[in-house]
Structure formats: structure tokens, C-alpha cells
């Protein structure tokens with residue numbers, strides 16, 4: 056009996072070319088036998104990859120790199136960095152070529168500047184400086200468990216408290232000042248811990264207490280051979296320390312600690328509130344997601360954080376950083392507590408290498424161009440200018456039977472396939488507009504006026520891709536704000552899709568990218584300590600220093616930018632009218648109101664007014680008109696809206712392998728079952744989950760779940 060023909064590879068259609076889908080495709084093509092198993096085609100609306108993280112070169116403005124805001128990657132983004140490092144390792148650019156290595160492409164930063172959030176305040180920003188770790192993100196360092204975070208915060212708070220007030224620098228000076236009732240309860244908590252086998256408090260004599268020795272011993276017990284082992288013992292060990300921390304902090308605040316050490320006092324207060332919350336809500340066993348139906352600030356307040364701490368830059372800045380505002384209104388910060396807390400603790404306590412990294416130029420050229428070339432060289436097909444319009448369920452509702460796609464352009468005669476990249480100073484980049492010479496009628500102003508990245512853009516032909524013929528499986532990696540039409544029929548079959556579409560909250564974003572003549576250090580009047588920071592309370596609360604991009608852009612010597620800055624923030628829904636002019640007005644107001652908050656030396660001598668001459672303008676316009684030479688942008692397309700995780704939202708998300716349709720897999724920062732936060736790492740994790748669910752292979756995903764006690 057002759058064997059039949061070998062099974063053909065399964066055809067995989069991937070819709071959307073952002074971080075979520077590309078990490079899925081990357082992971083699948085890492086499998087040694089992937090060519091026998093899959094035949095992969097990525098369909099992308101418009102002319103470039105990268106989605107919300109894309110950037111493009113403006114050929115009408117010295118090939119400068121323009122983006123929808125710029126992106127920092129935090130040192131805890133282990134999966135995202137593993138992807139980037141693999142891309143650089145495999146593409147191996149020639150030594151001396153621009154951005155030849157990962158280390159040239161991502162710049163480590165140790166300091167984050169957190170503005171006060173109070174517009175009238177002249178207080179300097181908080182300098183969140185954290186020393187480097189000696190590994191690199193992407194090494195696969197295990198994420199600490201929830202308990203480990205609690206323990207670290209508790210030990211840190213206990214270590215800090217005696218330093219908060221110069222006159223009360225020992226526990227023996229602080230504890231006697233507690234109210235009697237608090238002091239009376241403490242020994243009972245210690246006795247209870249001893250009763251549960253925790254040795255740390257044994258021998259405590261309430262008659263002649265040596266509080267300093269006691270606390271030293273209790274803290275050391277976290278690490279010695281008697282360290283509490285079971286979840287019950289750990290909690291019993293933590294309770295007396297938490298009690299001690301809280302009452303001591305309260306005592307010292309009463310004695311003026313917040314005035315003398317406002318930042319440390321705030322951090323200790325927040326640390327203790329988090330520890331108390333973790334223990335009270337059992338997050339060491341349930342994981343952070345258990346509190347995703349609450350707002351972070353409400354949760355902290357419920358666990359005792361002071362209002363002053365909740366109003367501090369560190370908390371306000373977390374919302375600003377994730378643009379986590381209801382309807383984009385900065386007056387309404389709101390965020391699912393578990394998702395935000397997980398990200399915040401990983402950010403500050405569990406990073407590899409440096410606190411965060413800034414791409415040396417736009418992510419388009421730093422990541423998406425080399426990733427595209429790598430995947431294409433591996434054998435993945437890309438169809439640019441292909442817009443998914445509808446997914447059609449099969450009559451039995453078990454699978455997707457067709458995908459209706461709009462082809463947006465005709466290729467010019469002689470062009471076999473759209474070639475999307477161009478080189479700027481030897482570096483492969485995406486253009487900020489299509490390469491019209493490859494398109495029929497590409498020199499026609501009507502064609503050039505079309506926004507090919509918009510869902511509502513016209514098309515030249517509608518194509519139906521059929522299950523079993525054109526695809527066997529689909530990875531859907533288009534975010535819900537752009538899925539209304541695409542997923543309508545899925546929602547009619549499966550109500551969970553309706554919930555997903557209704558309950559995914561998203562906001563528009565806006566910003567200004569500025570090219571300035573002086574260097575960043577000249578604008579500061581001091582060496583630049585940070586690559587990024589937040590100015591919460593302003594219309595554009597996030598800023599980045601992008602000056603490293605200048606050498607990769609095409610500026611002539613006489614217009615060389617000393618500094619490049621990105622200011623960005625949410626765009627309130629009521630103002631999301633799509634026009635650019637208002638964003639320029641907002642940028643103008645920002646520069647008039649806050650220049651000193653960012654750059655003390657950017658004002659005219661003896662005045663508070665921004666010195667407009669500092670903005671680069673090759674056309675030499677005067678005053679605020681120089682803003683016309685900058686890149687003011689807003690997210691106009693539904694797909695570009697930032698997903699915001701509001702309390703309760705994660706419950707309505709679908710997981711990568713649980714779309715309700717047997718041949719449909721999901722990837723993107725809106726997909727559930729990962730870290731539930733819209734960021735590069737969130738998108739990459741879901742991409743890896745989609746690849747794992749689709750292939751059935753044991754693809755390792757670092758930090759995918761919280762480390763919890765299973766007893």
C-alpha cells in the first residue's frame with residue numbers, strides 16, 4: 056500500500072501586524088519543523104508594521120523619524136526583550152552598520168523623573184533612580200512571587216522607618232510613642248506567630264523590651280534557616296512587622312516626618328498599604344488579578360494609604376504612564392488595581408538590567424524593520440494594503456469559514472510585491488507615507504490624500520478568503536476598537552464577543568514631537584539624568600528624550616537638532632475630532648505653561664515664556680509659528696486607540712486560545728489571560744500564548760502568571 060502524499064502545511068492567516076501578531080509569528084517560526092507545519096501569511100492594513108508602536112520616516116522633513124508617541128520598555132519586559140535580542144542575534148548586521156547590535160538599539164536608563172502633578176508647585180520632580188542589575192532583560196530571570204514582593208516591601212519599610220526622623224532614629228525611641236492600645240496588641244501578634252512555629256519573635260520580653268534587637272532578628276528571619284515556610288507562617292511572621300511599621304509610621308508622621316522626608320514617607324506608607332492589602336486580600340495565594348475589579352487608588356486607600364501618598368507623583372504618575380483615564384479625561388484616572396500593581400512592582404522591584412530602556416531611534420527601524428526582514432527571510436509572506444473587513448462563522452458556529460478582506464491598492468506595472476522599506480543612512484526604515492511609486496496612480500494627489508491606515512479607507516477589490524482553501528487557522532491581532540465590523544457576526548454567535556467589544560475601554564492619544572537646536576543638557580542647564588518622565592496634571596503628561604535618534608535622521612549640518620523630545624498624553628473623547636490644529640494649540644499652551652517644569656533653561660532671559668527660537672524650523676518661521684515645523688499628532692484611527700484596563704474589564708476578555716471558534720486564535724494587548732495591561736510586554740505575552748495554543752508546543756512565557764502559594 057503506497058503512503059499518501061505528505062500532509063500539506065496548515066495555512067495560517069494572521070490579521071494585523073503589531074507586536075502581538077509578530078511575536079506569535081516569530082515564536083511559531085522558531086519551531087524547528089515550522090515549515091512542514093505552517094504556511095504563514097500576515098495581512099496588514101496600509102503600508103507598515105508596528106501598529107501603535109510604529110514609526111516612519113518623513114521624507115519631506117529630512118527623513119526624521121515620526122511616531123505616535125515614543126515608547127519606553129521597562130526592564131521587566133522579559134519576553135519583549137527576548138524577542139528583540141533574538142532579532143538582533145539572528146540578523147547580525149555588519150559591524151559598523153547603524154544600530155548593528157541590541158545594545159546600540161536599546162539604551163538603558165536608571166532614572167525616571169516624576170513631576171509633582173501640582174501645576175502650581177515649584178517642587179523639583181521626584182528622581183526615581185534605581186541601580187542597575189547585572190543581568191539583561193530577556194535573560195529569562197524568574198519573576199518574584201507575590202509573597203516575595205510583599206516581603207521585600209515590608210523589609211524595606213522596616214529598614215527605612217528609623218531614618219525618617221532625625222530625633223527618633225531607633226525603634227526603642229519610636230515604639231514607646233505609639234498609642235497604648237497599639238502597643239498592647241503587638242505582643243499578642245508575636246505570640247500568635249510563635250504559636251504557629253515562627254521562631255523570629257521567641258524570647259521577646261514585654262517587661263524589658265529591646266525593640267531594636269527584636270526587629271533586627273525578625274527581619275533577618277526572612278532569610279535565615281528558620282525562615283517561615285508555609286503561607287500561614289509567612290503571614291504570621293509579617294503581621295507583627297506590618298503592625299509595627301504602620302504604628303511607627305503614623306507616630307513619625309505626627310512628629311513631622313512627611314515634612315522632613317516627604318518622598319520616603321510616601322514610599323513607606325504605600326509599601327505598607329500594599330503589604331497589608333496583599334495579606335488581607337490573600338493575593339499571595341490568589342494573584343494580583345483577584346483585585347482587578349477595583350481601582351488601584353481605591354484599593355490602596357482601603358488598605359490604609361494616606362491621601363497625601365495617593366496624590367503623590369508616584370501614584371499619579373502610574374496612571375499618567377499608562378494613560379489610564381476614563382474617556383481620556385485626566386481628571387478621571389482609573390485603573391484595574393491588580394494589573395497596575397503587578398506592573399508597578401515588577402517595574403521597580405523586578406527589573407533586569409536597567410529600570411527602563413529607550414529605543415535609540417523609532418521602534419520602526421529599531422525593531423519592526425529588522426523583525427520584518429527576519430520573518431520574510433524565514434519564509435513568512437506579507438500582504439500589505441490588505442484590510443480585514445469581516446470574519447464569517449461557519450453555519451454550525453464552531454469555526455470561522457471565511458475572512459473578507461479589502462485590497463486597498465493596485466501595484467504599479469512591473470511591481471510583483473510591495474517592497475515596504477527604504478534606507479536612511481544605511482538603516483532600513485518604514486516611510487511615514489506609502490512608497491507611491493509602487494502603486495498605480497501613486498502620483499495622483501487623490502491617492503496621496505488617502506489614509507491607508509484607516510479602517511474606512513477605500514479599496515479596489517473585496518476578496519473572500521475561504522477556510523480549507525486560503526486558510527486553515529487565523530490569528531486575529533486587531534484591537535477591539537477596530538473590530539466592530541470585523542467581529543459582528545462572531546458576536547451574533549457568541550455573546551462573549553459582544554461583551555468583549557462593549558467592555559474594552561480605549562482612549563485616543565495625542566502628542567508633539569519636537570526638534571530643538573540646543574542639547575538636552577543645555578535645556579536643563581545640567582547633565583541630563585533621565586530619558587523619560589511624567590508631568591501629571593498637564594495636558595501632555597509623558598515626556599521622552601529622543602535625542603539619540605538625531606544621527607539616524609537626515610539633517611543637514613546647519614539644521615542639526617541638539618535635542619529631540621516627545622510629549623504625549625490622552626486625548627479626551629470630547630475633543631477627538633481628528634484634526635491636527637487643536638493638538639498644535641495644546642502643544643503651544645503646554646510650552647507656554649510648563650517649559651520650566653521640563654527644561655529650566657528653555658525660557659527667554661528673565662521671563663517665564665518659552666523661547667520659540669529653540670525649536671528647529673528650516674523655514675525660519677517666527678515665534679510659536681515654529682510649531683508648524685514639529686510633528687503634532689493624534690490617534691485618529693480606531694485601531695490606534697490605547698486600551699485602558701478599567702476595573703472589571705479583564706473579566707470580559709477572551710484568552711488567546713479561547714475565542715469560541717476552533718480555528719481562531721487571538722493576540723494583542725486586549726487579550727485576556729496575560730498581564731491585562733496595554734504595553735509592549737502585554738502584547739508580546741499574548742502573542743506567545745496564541746503561538747502556544749495554536750501549535751500545542753510548550754512555548755515558555757516568562758512572568759505570564761503571578762507566582763503564588765498553592766497551599
Ligand SMILES: Cc1cc2nc3c(=O)[nH]c(=O)nc-3n(C[C@H](O)[C@H](O)[C@H](O)COP(=O)(O)OP(=O)(O)OC[C@H]3O[C@@H](n4cnc5c(N)ncnc54)[C@H](O)[C@@H]3O)c2cc1C
Pocket residue numbers: 070071072073074075076098099100103104105106107108123124125126127128129441442443444508510532533534537564565623690694695696697722723724725732733734735736737738
Ligand atoms: C501613544 C501610545 C504610547 C504608548 N507608549 C508605550 C510605551 O511607552 N511602552 C509600552 O510598553 N507600551 C506603550 N504603548 C502601548 C503599546 O504600544 C501597545 O500595547 C502595543 O503596541 C499593542 O500591540 P498590539 O499588537 O496588541 O496592537 P497594535 O499595535 O494596535 O496592532 C494592531 C495591528 O492591526 C492592524 N490593523 C488594524 N485594523 C486592521 C484591519 N482591518 N486589517 C488588517 N490589519 C489591521 C494595525 O494597523 C496594527 O498593525 C503605547 C500606546 C500608545 C497608543
